[in-house]
Amino acid sequence: MKTVFALTALTLAAATTPALAKGVVVNQAITETEVLGAQQGWCKALVDIAATGAKSGQPAAKALAEKVIDAAYGYQMGAVLFKPTLTVNPQTFRTTRAGALAYFVGGDPTFPKDTGFALKGWTKCEVDNSAIFIAGDSATTLGKVHFTGKDGKVTSVDKTWKFVKDDAGKLRIVVHHSSLEYSDK
């Protein structure tokens, strides 16, 4: 590409200079579209795991959940700051892959309270963002996520996700804080 500045008298000439062949442009900045896509991907994966579990059982759901976690989270980066919606002390935080997997599909005796959030029969998952902040090397979102169960009942949570782009150009979740809505009643 060619960009031109010239004193006023020269501006017209400059503006008509034929453009040079454009150089290489590598733009790895995170876009809003990528962020929305990553959120939708998470929702789709949750419903997929639920459907797989209902149809084919927990082992099949677990196998799928492992793929999802490996593809969508950043555990290979050292840790993920994950506070799932329904965990309790002393295992509230799931900074390891094993802890995330147990939360989603249960069946891990080292996490005895986990019954598998993704096995609760969710049929729909909607994201309603309050805010998206893209800056530097990450994008963070805050908003509601609404889960529809088999009976049509909707559970809403408050959710923060922080995404970073890996070397392959894919967004990964490195922070995930989810909590039930507070009620003052």
Place this chain on the structure above:
Amino acid sequence: MKTVFALTALTLAAATTPALAKGVVVNQAITETEVLGAQQGWCKALVDIAATGAKSGQPAAKALAEKVIDAAYGYQMGAVLFKPTLTVNPQTFRTTRAGALAYFVGGDPTFPKDTGFALKGWTKCEVDNSAIFIAGDSATTLGKVHFTGKDGKVTSVDKTWKFVKDDAGKLRIVVHHSSLEYSDK
């Protein structure tokens, strides 16, 4: 500074080369110490606002809270992704400075449910990190924060903070998700 590589036979000589005057090193990477300091600063500010409110009333507490928000949060960057512990729909998220101020000290008719979290008489605030992740231009923490009230009762919350360094080299909170602990009982 001077760093040297040489073939094996030359290594000894290289190692004894007198060091040149060290160049300029500007290192703005976020350190763990800075992160812990910013967390302590938040806790100190909360207890300070509580003490000021108890001693001098809400207007004084509000004035202090404004200073704290302006110094410790990043609202001037466009928005903060803030989900306070006790907010309810439809004002759960406080992406504006006004929303944060109302949450901490109340008294704002546009946020009618806010009674002022910082005015609840907290005498102590402790941070117990589960994980700290420093990478790129931000540092994120996940863990418990324990608030001690006047009566000695402790309230624990699950808290995520994301900090970035501003042009002045100071950490600012750009994401803050706080939630009461989930109970399965």
Place this chain on the structure above:
Amino acid sequence: MKTVFALTALTLAAATTPALAKGVVVNQAITETEVLGAQQGWCKALVDIAATGAKSGQPAAKALAEKVIDAAYGYQMGAVLFKPTLTVNPQTFRTTRAGALAYFVGGDPTFPKDTGFALKGWTKCEVDNSAIFIAGDSATTLGKVHFTGKDGKVTSVDKTWKFVKDDAGKLRIVVHHSSLEYSDK
């Protein structure tokens, strides 16, 4: 904003859900347009300083150069990694504001070899990028810059610029390496 995922049977309904009010989106990612604009700004400033010097003398050119340096470079961040085109040992590198100013307009006895690059009567400055790389919190460019002198003679240099966005959202040069073309003749 609202993003929806649903099992296949539900997709149509989901697609017709009325869009919610869009949330706050703050996107501070550096764009290609901003990068090209910052390059043009540098070129324009150089020609402006040259014109000012020719018309009003070195002190006026120096005053303008100070404004340009303060607005376009990142010296307030601690240092700029600046290797100007024509500097010589032992003052090749200009990591301080004073060193940059002396290079552009001369007249500083602590930089005795500087005659003022911006005072050489440039009438045109063109950027011809070979590559632009935007990632994380910075954008870097590599390419030719062509300077046209009063006599119409063009001087071409190889130039690398690294830009970061400051708290006010403005790109600043934090790295600037410029060199005359190598000739094998």
Place this chain on the structure above:
Amino acid sequence: MKTVFALTALTLAAATTPALAKGVVVNQAITETEVLGAQQGWCKALVDIAATGAKSGQPAAKALAEKVIDAAYGYQMGAVLFKPTLTVNPQTFRTTRAGALAYFVGGDPTFPKDTGFALKGWTKCEVDNSAIFIAGDSATTLGKVHFTGKDGKVTSVDKTWKFVKDDAGKLRIVVHHSSLEYSDK
């Protein structure tokens, strides 16, 4: 880890609270030591390629250069902004891996002017930094690099390197601008 703030009267007690088990800390910030190590690695690799070429011929040097480029540069990220010391128009910039390889070891008819910089018999390579700037997700250095030839003659260049950390935690060169010293004689 546990950090405590309390009102003045409680400070002593707080200070003696036994430290909790420390949480997970993942710190991927680039350190000065990593930067100096990456520079030394580059110098060592250059001398190694030279020695390999002298002992085993260009094909062996080329094989080693390929490994070095793949390990130390970021061509897999889309492009590297590389302006080698001795390249000429119209092939000054080497934004592709093939262009870098040709520069270091020659023998590529698509880069006919390249004779192989790494095959010039270098026996020593020293880095003398003027400045190192670490911020956000990158570290940039500016300074002299001194190459000693077989005959003991030293060639000095002005060099800028920008490094980023890849997913594996390794620094990679994404910008490399090298130029012979300007002489006003």
